[in-house]
Amino acid sequence: MLETTIAYEQLAIELTAILAQNERDQDNLNALNFALLEDFDHLYRFANLLKMDYDIDADCLVGKFTEIMPGRPTISEHRYPTDNIKRSLNNDTAHPQSILISSIITAAEQQTMNFYMNLANFYKNDYGRKLFSEIALIEEQHVSQYESLKDPTCTWLEGWVMHEYVEAYLYYSMMQDETDDYIRCIWEDHFYMEIAHLKLATSLLKKYEGKEYTDLFPEPDFPKLIKFGENKEYIRKVIASTVRLTGCGEDYCENTELPEDSYFFRHQRTLNGDVECVPSHDVINRAIDKLGKDYRYQDSPHPIEELGDRKEDNTTVGREGMFKNEEE
Numbered sequence: 001m002l003e004t005t006i007a008y009e010q011l012a013i014e015l016t017a018i019l020a021q022n023e024r025d026q027d028n029l030n031a032l033n034f035a036l037l038e039d040f041d042h043l044y045r046f047a048n049l050l051k052m053d054y055d056i057d058a059d060c061l062v063g064k065f066t067e068i069m070p071g072r073p074t075i076s077e078h079r080y081p082t083d084n085i086k087r088s089l090n091n092d093t094a095h096p097q098s099i100l101i102s103s104i105i106t107a108a109e110q111q112t113m114n115f116y117m118n119l120a121n122f123y124k125n126d127y128g129r130k131l132f133s134e135i136a137l138i139e140e141q142h143v144s145q146y147e148s149l150k151d152p153t154c155t156w157l158e159g160w161v162m163h164e165y166v167e168a169y170l171y172y173s174m175m176q177d178e179t180d181d182y183i184r185c186i187w188e189d190h191f192y193m194e195i196a197h198l199k200l201a202t203s204l205l206k207k208y209e210g211k212e213y214t215d216l217f218p219e220p221d222f223p224k225l226i227k228f229g230e231n232k233e234y235i236r237k238v239i240a241s242t243v244r245l246t247g248c249g250e251d252y253c254e255n256t257e258l259p260e261d262s263y264f265f266r267h268q269r270t271l272n273g274d275v276e277c278v279p280s281h282d283v284i285n286r287a288i289d290k291l292g293k294d295y296r297y298q299d300s301p302h303p304i305e306e307l308g309d310r311k312e313d314n315t316t317v318g319r320e321g322m323f324k325n326e327e328e
């Protein structure tokens with residue numbers, strides 16, 4: 001269960017990084033870069049649980065493709081619900097690649113959320129169950145954020161065509177990227193099934209709404225395929241530039257710019273009044289107690305100095321504005 005979790009977080013990170021580098025819509029891009037750091041932090045928290053409870057090094061599981069170190073600390077990811085809802089795309093003017101990206105990432109976050117919510121209760125100890133439960137709710141925030149990017153005026157049949165198109169695109173991408181022949185056949189088989197679904201959905205779109213599927217895809221170019229690889233440098237750059245951001249209505253801002261009575265700080269004070277009780281940080285304190293320092297896999301020092309200490313868990317980066325206000 002925990003090893004699968006490591007894979008989910010690695011996928012969330014790598015897929016987000018790949019999609020962000022293919023995204024031309026600024027709102028979508030901001031959303032991707034914003035949530036990227038949060039899944040990056042989750043990977044670190046779960047990897048510490050894995051090391052502590054099973055003595056397994058997660059760097060072997062991630063194939064050394066993804067660094068394992070803190071991102072935006074999970075404690076700073078708890079936001080008031082309205083700060084997770086963003087401006088939506090307009091399907092009449094958005095590039096098809098942007099519509100595709102918002103659908104793919106919504107589905108990935110949704111699957112991750114469901115996995116954690118369904119399995120959180122089955123983890124073998126209390127601090128692990130709490131960690132899964134806390135992070136499941138951050139994934140819920142990610143689902144809400146990404147889902148809000150999608151055009152809410154899209155009809156049911158347009159949405160259906162788009163879903164089938166997304167599935168066909170993903171299987172086609174995996175087919176091209178897969179090096180194992182046996183697994184490649186599975187992607188191929190599923191690709192053909194999705195093509196059949198897509199044809200059925202487009203015929204119903206024409207029959208009931210009188211629309212051609214080409215109306216939904218005005219650009220003749222086939223979107224760039226997903227190709228997995230290393231994104232370490234991109235991710236480091238995003239950490240350095242966005243770690244202190246939080247949601248601010250439909251936008252993002254440095255948390256230090258928020259007024260004391262902002263939704264974010266009020267929510268933080270209510271939820272995280274007692275830092276000792278936050279499971280995502282409790283797990284690191286336990287790991288430090290047991291192992292002498294936290295578990296990490298990094299190529300070079302952390303780009304954010306405050307997150308570099310392996311013997312002391314940081315709970316302030318990303319919400320430091322709250323303490324600045326308190327000092328004043």
Ligand SMILES: [Fe+2]
Pocket residue numbers: 009012038039040042043112135139
């Ligand atoms: Fe995550």
Ligand SMILES: [Fe+2]
Pocket residue numbers: 012035038039109112138139142
């Ligand atoms: Fe996520």
Ligand SMILES: [Fe+2]
Pocket residue numbers: 163164167193194197
């Ligand atoms: Fe399908």
